[in-house]
Amino acid sequence: MLKKLDTISSKTILENPYWEYRRDQYNLPSDTIAEYYYVHTPGSTIVIPRCDDGTFLLVKQYRYLLRDESIEFPCGGLKKELPPEENARLELREEAGCMANTIQLIGKFAPCKGLTDEICYVYFAEGLTFVVPEPEDSEEFEILSLTSNQINNLIQKGELWDGMTLAAWTLYQRSEFALTH
Numbered sequence: 001m002l003k004k005l006d007t008i009s010s011k012t013i014l015e016n017p018y019w020e021y022r023r024d025q026y027n028l029p030s031d032t033i034a035e036y037y038y039v040h041t042p043g044s045t046i047v048i049p050r051c052d053d054g055t056f057l058l059v060k061q062y063r064y065l066l067r068d069e070s071i072e073f074p075c076g077g078l079k080k081e082l083p084p085e086e087n088a089r090l091e092l093r094e095e096a097g098c099m100a101n102t103i104q105l106i107g108k109f110a111p112c113k114g115l116t117d118e119i120c121y122v123y124f125a126e127g128l129t130f131v132v133p134e135p136e137d138s139e140e141f142e143i144l145s146l147t148s149n150q151i152n153n154l155i156q157k158g159e160l161w162d163g164m165t166l167a168a169w170t171l172y173q174r175s176e177f178a179l180t181h
Helices: 084-096 147-157 163-173
Strands: 007-015 018-026 033-038 046-049 054-065 068-072 075-077 098-109 120-130 140-144
Touching: 007 033, 007 075, 046 054, 046 084, 046 098, 046 163, 054 084, 054 147, 068 163, 075 084, 075 163, 084 098, 084 120, 098 163, 140 147, 147 163
Parallel strands: 046 120
Antiparallel strands: 007 018, 018 033, 046 075, 054 068, 054 140, 098 120
């Protein structure tokens, strides 16, 4: 069995409305003390919305850090006051302009386990009703409606490269929802 690495202390170095940059001191397996710097977040959600015609809604947005447009499922950081499912519903409305009759958790993953303690909750949504999108001030989206084959082709061509979307799509393809449709 692997040895649990115990935290000795944790200090927030910098924080903003979205995350905290922290420094922990912890015990290594050799019982020496080390420091670990990381980003702490409350987590995130990503939603795979499937329309009645079998297409999926994704959003294209400009990602400042990467200086490029990215095709993604609606996603965003957890608001501290919201449970993951409510956060997923909020992101779906803000980014894709729809509300879901049914939304179900299909899995979770760690998007970047060496840099952050974030856990992303993946939801599948259907029974969509379209409303006016309500993006945050910092966001601008182009809504795309794509078939499963189109999504897979964009992945194969390297045009859909967002890691969270790739992980969520993998979980979806192995879920009961993909296997029954």
